[in-house]
Amino acid sequence: MNKKTLNKLEYNKIIELLTDHASSFSGKERCKRLRPMTLLADINAAQQQTAAAFTRIVKKGRLSFSGCNPVNDSLKRLEVGAALGSGELLRICKLLETAGRAKAYGRHDNNDEEEDCLDSFFQQLEPISLLTTEIRRCILEEDELSDDASGTLKHIRRSISQMNDKVHATLSGMVNGSLRSYLQDPIITMRGDRYCIPVKAEYRSQVSGLIHDQSSTGSTLFIEPMAVVKLNNDLKELYGKEQEEIQVILARLSEDTAQYIEEIRTDYTVLGELDFIFARGSLALDMNASMPSFNTEGRIRIREGRHPLLDKRQVVPITVTLGDEFDLLIVTGPNTGGKTVSLKTVGLFTLMGQAGLHIPALDRSELGVFEQVYADIGDEQSIEQSLSTFSSHMTNIVSFLTHVDERSLVLFDELGAGTDPTEGAALATAILSHLHNRGIRTMATTHYSELKVYALSTAGVENACCEFDLETLRPTYRLLLGIPGKSNAFAIAGKLGLPDYIIAEAKTHLTEQDESFEDLLTDLETSKRTIQKEQEEIAAYKRELERLKMEVRQKQEKLEAQKERILREANEKAHAILSDAKETADETLRNFRKFGKENISAAEMEKERERLRKKMASVSSGLTLEAKKPKKQHKPSDFKLGETVKVLSMNLNGSVISLPDSKGNVTVQMGILRSQVHISDLEIIEETPSYSAKQMHKTSKGKMKMGKSFSVSSEINLLGKTVDEAIAELDKYLDDAALAHLSNVRVVHGKGTGALRTGIHNYLKRQKHVKSFRLGAFGEGDAGVTIVELK
Numbered sequence: 001m002n003k004k005t006l007n008k009l010e011y012n013k014i015i016e017l018l019t020d021h022a023s024s025f026s027g028k029e030r031c032k033r034l035r036p037m038t039l040l041a042d043i044n045a046a047q048q049q050t051a052a053a054f055t056r057i058v059k060k061g062r063l064s065f066s067g068c069n070p071v072n073d074s075l076k077r078l079e080v081g082a083a084l085g086s087g088e089l090l091r092i093c094k095l096l097e098t099a100g101r102a103k104a105y106g107r108h109d110n111n112d113e114e115e116d117c118l119d120s121f122f123q124q125l126e127p128i129s130l131l132t133t134e135i136r137r138c139i140l141e142e143d144e145l146s147d148d149a150s151g152t153l154k155h156i157r158r159s160i161s162q163m164n165d166k167v168h169a170t171l172s173g174m175v176n177g178s179l180r181s182y183l184q185d186p187i188i189t190m191r192g193d194r195y196c197i198p199v200k201a202e203y204r205s206q207v208s209g210l211i212h213d214q215s216s217t218g219s220t221l222f223i224e225p226m227a228v229v230k231l232n233n234d235l236k237e238l239y240g241k242e243q244e245e246i247q248v249i250l251a252r253l254s255e256d257t258a259q260y261i262e263e264i265r266t267d268y269t270v271l272g273e274l275d276f277i278f279a280r281g282s283l284a285l286d287m288n289a290s291m292p293s294f295n296t297e298g299r300i301r302i303r304e305g306r307h308p309l310l311d312k313r314q315v316v317p318i319t320v321t322l323g324d325e326f327d328l329l330i331v332t333g334p335n336t337g338g339k340t341v342s343l344k345t346v347g348l349f350t351l352m353g354q355a356g357l358h359i360p361a362l363d364r365s366e367l368g369v370f371e372q373v374y375a376d377i378g379d380e381q382s383i384e385q386s387l388s389t390f391s392s393h394m395t396n397i398v399s400f401l402t403h404v405d406e407r408s409l410v411l412f413d414e415l416g417a418g419t420d421p422t423e424g425a426a427l428a429t430a431i432l433s434h435l436h437n438r439g440i441r442t443m444a445t446t447h448y449s450e451l452k453v454y455a456l457s458t459a460g461v462e463n464a465c466c467e468f469d470l471e472t473l474r475p476t477y478r479l480l481l482g483i484p485g486k487s488n489a490f491a492i493a494g495k496l497g498l499p500d501y502i503i504a505e506a507k508t509h510l511t512e513q514d515e516s517f518e519d520l521l522t523d524l525e526t527s528k529r530t531i532q533k534e535q536e537e538i539a540a541y542k543r544e545l546e547r548l549k550m551e552v553r554q555k556q557e558k559l560e561a562q563k564e565r566i567l568r569e570a571n572e573k574a575h576a577i578l579s580d581a582k583e584t585a586d587e588t589l590r591n592f593r594k595f596g597k598e599n600i601s602a603a604e605m606e607k608e609r610e611r612l613r614k615k616m617a618s619v620s621s622g623l624t625l626e627a628k629k630p631k632k633q634h635k636p637s638d639f640k641l642g643e644t645v646k647v648l649s650m651n652l653n654g655s656v657i658s659l660p661d662s663k664g665n666v667t668v669q670m671g672i673l674r675s676q677v678h679i680s681d682l683e684i685i686e687e688t689p690s691y692s693a694k695q696m697h698k699t700s701k702g703k704m705k706m707g708k709s710f711s712v713s714s715e716i717n718l719l720g721k722t723v724d725e726a727i728a729e730l731d732k733y734l735d736d737a738a739l740a741h742l743s744n745v746r747v748v749h750g751k752g753t754g755a756l757r758t759g760i761h762n763y764l765k766r767q768k769h770v771k772s773f774r775l776g777a778f779g780e781g782d783a784g785v786t787i788v789e790l791k
Contacts (some may be wrong), residue, residue, distance in 0.1 A: 005347075005373050010309060014351075015031060017283060022275050023066045023275060024069070026070065026268065027271075027274075043356065047353075050281055053118065053277045057281050063274075065278070067098035071088075072268070083251040084250065086144075096131065099125040099126065099267040102122065121273060131256060137149070138253060145249060149249045150245060152248075153242065153246065163238060166231055167228050175197060183198055183200065185198055192212060193239065195232055197222070199223045208225065209225040211224075289357075290363045290365065291363075292358075292365045294353065294366070295368055295369070300321065300366065300367055302320045302361050303363075305317060305318055305359065305365065307345045308348070312360070316338070317361075318338075318477075323441045325460075326461055327439055327440070328432060328435065329464055330444055330445075330454070330464065331343065331443065331445045331464045332451070333467075339413075340377065343377065343443055346443055347375055349367060354369060368441065372403070372404070374411070376412050376415070390417070410443075411442075411443050412428075412442070412444035414445055414447070416428030425448040425451065428451060432461075462482065466480075634683075635679075641657065642655055645666075647682060649681050655717065664679045665677065665679075712740040716730060719750050722756075730760060731763075744788065746785055747787075748784065757783075769790055772788075773787065
């Protein structure tokens with residue numbers, strides 16, 4: 001791409017924005033060198049990298065590369081065996097720490113996350129944690145090593161501290177003792193690297209020692225007393241040893257670092273590349289940009305593109321197509337109407353896209369790949385070369401007109417301006433016709449009506465205009481494809497206060513053809529707006545229709561699924577009922593054959609018939625669709641403790657163990673199940689009163705037996721009783737049940753620790769009139785109930 005075009009389309013300003021998003025020297029340098037590419041594979045690869053960085057920033061936040069400092073010079077010194085300073089080692093350490101943070105950032109948190117094109121970069125990073133830990137342990141700051149860097153350094157510094165204490169103690173004794181009256185001030189000071197005291201000049205002979213300095217007035221001499229000369233010498237020697245040990249430590253660290261020269265160099269290169277890529281992703285995020293698709297057919301489709309250098313809160317999006325149905329787009333309209341912005345947007349998007357940057361436009365925007373972009377935009381007047389505006393434009397156009405080809409994009413701003421309108425229009429038409437005949441993608445802005453007519457009358461050429469609001473005298477900056485724009489000179493002049501008679505006079509100078517053409521443009525613009533509004537309404541209706549269709553389809557699918565489920569469940573229930581009916585029929589036949597052989601009494605046969613009738617009734621009741629309702633509405637006062645009730649919603653019998661509360665809820669014990677039930681869901685089971693002792697005395701033995709058959713329940717509740725209490729009660733109950741000719745009874749003992757159940761089972765094993773017993777099945781009370789079959 002030629003540098004002049006990059007400057008005219010303000011590509012350099014985009015690069016400045018991009019550079020601001022990089023945080024390392026290497027990354028910033030790569031941003032500054034970024035130029036549009038021309039190979040489709042390279043462009044797509046760069047776009048994929050930008051998209052991957054954009055996605056990672058959205059998910060995990062931005063990644064800083066500020067610790068990626070230049071280390072190439074230090075690595076070259078290591079290669080020749082030189083020792084590095086503490087500052088250089090710290091810079092390498094920060095680089096490796098940055099590599100460690102970047103590698104951790106690059107890991108996928110979830111296994112289901114898809115890999116992207118940046119994984120290969122993160123995998124190349126080597127943090128070398130052992131080296132960074134050692135450098136951090138030894139070097140605290142750029143000019144400070146830790147005492148723990150080596151045992152020798154720690155010993156030397158301890159000796160220095162002790163020597164300093166001795167010097168201070170000696171000098172403090174002098175300052176506060178015998179020499180106090182000879183001193184200018186009672187202080188200890190340093191001159192060079194020697195401890196001194198400030199002695200008045202007139203007392204020089206009273207203080208023996210070495211003079212190291214004097215004040216500017218000469219009244220004070222800074223003397224090192226002889227008593228501390230040796231101590232200062234020893235201290236200086238210790239400082240020398242300290243520096244020697246520091247050099248030894250730095251040499252050792254440099255030797256350790258030299259083992260990883262290639263890894264460090266790779267880290268620096270990869271981090272710089274990642275910083276460059278993430279700067280592109282960060283810029284895309286700030287611009288709310290998207291990845292365009294690319295083609296080699298020169299086709300441009302920008303959907304609601306926003307110029308990236310304008311305020312994104314105020315910029316008006318434009319939609320532009322070029323290179324599909326037409327290869328030449330002529331944009332007309334008044335000044336300051338947004339024509340140049342539209343032109344620059346197309347050119348700048350092309351450059352940004354081919355540089356691997358996302359563009360601030362809607363998804364599914366499309367750009368062509370061009371070898372060159374030529375632009376003639378702005379005021380080309382050159383005073384130094386004595387060229388007029390027209391001459392400068394022509395010079396620029398001539399410079400690239402001979403180089404353009406089918407892989408070029410050409411942009412003209414106010415083509416043919418700056419000269420006689422008639423000749424300028426003819427020249428502009430000829431230039432555009434030449435480019436159009438060669439199939440070169442071209443976009444031009446103009447005021448000339450002749451070019452509007454050329455676009456209307458030539459196949460493959462399209463008009464466009466920037467909308468202008470005559471009420472506010474302001475452009476809307478919306479680009480309308482398909483119709484030419486009006487200059488609106490008379491309307492603008494009238495709104496600004498030019499007298500009507502002058503405007504009327506001006507209109508008389510227009511030919512009838514000019515007036516008709518302007519009226520045609522007005523009608524076209526009005527029709528365009530109406531059609532566009534109707535299209536937007538139609539699109540909204542279509543979206544609403546699609547939404548409704550989707551809802552109907554989802555509801556239909558849901559109904560079909562429910563229908564299949566209901567049919568499947570109904571078939572399963574029918575199959576179960578048929579199986580149960582078959583078993584009942586088989587059992588009935590077996591029983592009646594047995595009755596015939598064993599001469600069973602009529603009472604037993606009647607009892608069996610009653611059992612079958614109840615079973616059929618329960619099956620029939622289970623098939624009804626309506627929920628059972630109690631035979632009558634009960635009042636809270638109707639319920640008493642121990643009352644036998646039926647829970648309609650669960651089709652289970654139970655006993656009331658708490659009276660109704662203020663809300664009408666009753667606690668019901670149903671086997672091992674205890675639940676709160678509203679009285680509206682309960683039906684009191686009317687039981688035949690038990691026979692009294694008085695009646696028993698009055699009746700015969702046979703009559704007493706008949707009475708028990710009406711009063712003995714088929715269930716006994718032993719919950720909460722001890723084993724002995726339960727056995728005593730169960731023994732009497734089983735006698736009554738046997739006398740009442742019950743074949744099966746239900747013993748409720750609960751689960752608990754299992755002691756009560758075990759005691760009951762041991763008791764049942766010893767009873768002669770017990771044929772068999774088993775734990776309740778699911779729906780019968782499970783392990784909290786034992787079903788006993790009597791002989």
